[in-house]
Amino acid sequence: MAEDAAAARLHVSLLLRRLTVELDAVGARFAEAHGLNPTDVRALVAVMDAARTGRPMTAGRLGEAVGRTSASVTALLDRLERMGHLHRVRDADDRRRVVLEMSETAMSAGAEHFGGLQRDLAAAMEPYSDEELALVERFLQDVIGVVGRYARLTDGGVPRAETPGPATVFTRRAEQEGGTRDH
Amino acid sequence: MAEDAAAARLHVSLLLRRLTVELDAVGARFAEAHGLNPTDVRALVAVMDAARTGRPMTAGRLGEAVGRTSASVTALLDRLERMGHLHRVRDADDRRRVVLEMSETAMSAGAEHFGGLQRDLAAAMEPYSDEELALVERFLQDVIGVVGRYARLTDGGVPRAETPGPATVFTRRAEQEGGTRDH
């Protein structure tokens, strides 16, 4: 029945949100264990990801990645450097730039924490057949597409051009409070 | 082949992380549009969820939900009340308690923002059959179970008792830095 299908879709949506909450909690636990705040964790992850893709992170790009101003990034790097999680290296090619390198200890701490989760996740997926995993993968791709589109909209815009919908309340609030942000 | 299966599982893990990043971004966009910080958003969501389950939120329980001290919750509620997103009501049964009620404007702003995403998600799930959605649901349940177990471990503990593994680096760091937390 259509109602059941709708209920199932709603239920899956709620599961997606719960998953996000739980994954955030894993990050928070890592942060607490290492005396880091959320921004620090995001920064370390960003630096690690950049290293993996072979394009070393710089201070400026890190600021964009974690959504902080340059002043904030400077303080952030001071903290992480003081803790020994990374060190700054002047870029030889462009001496304005500061290239960020993870320390060995930070790398292994991250691998230990998140690698364990990775192993457990892989183990949990073991019972699923190749076809089933392929379906899950396709599903996740679809969902990421939708959510990603939603996340990257300009403020006040209506999510999907083809369905304007009742956006009055939201847009009104956004206009009204957009300038009062104060922190 | 086993290698392919392992690669598929790794790929699905990465998709789960990407999904989390995108969903976080949706929350951040909502926050920016309404002049809220991350804690504010988490608090509003917690109050809304509590209202939906019929067990009204109180200041104390909100503090546990978002992981802040009572002093911080007081300031948080001052902010949200000043912005008109909720109001405090003394509990008639237990007059020590402060019950939190969402304002109409906050409810509709949230519904507008996240309801749109919900609709798009449901639309994206439309092509999937009941059986396929059931599989996805089962998969998400499994993953949430693993992640949730991981998120709720005591600090310094090894994730799974049955596989002690090479936890030395992580636990050493945790002990070493556990007391230097300074924010």
Add this chain to the structure above:
DNA sequence: TAGGAAGTCTCGATCGTCGAGAGATCTCAC
């Protein structure tokens, strides 16, 4: 009815973040 427990708030201090701007370096047109 007194004593302790529970829930919230106040106060002072700390630290992460911001905006503005300085200093160093790179790029490019001349």
Add this chain to the structure above:
DNA sequence: GTGAGATCTCTCGACGATCGAGACTTCCTA
């Protein structure tokens, strides 16, 4: 080459979210 403007990072002063300690009110129980 040289100068002008752009780019990248850092410094400075201010603000605000959070914390720990403790006060105050209200509830529970012996």
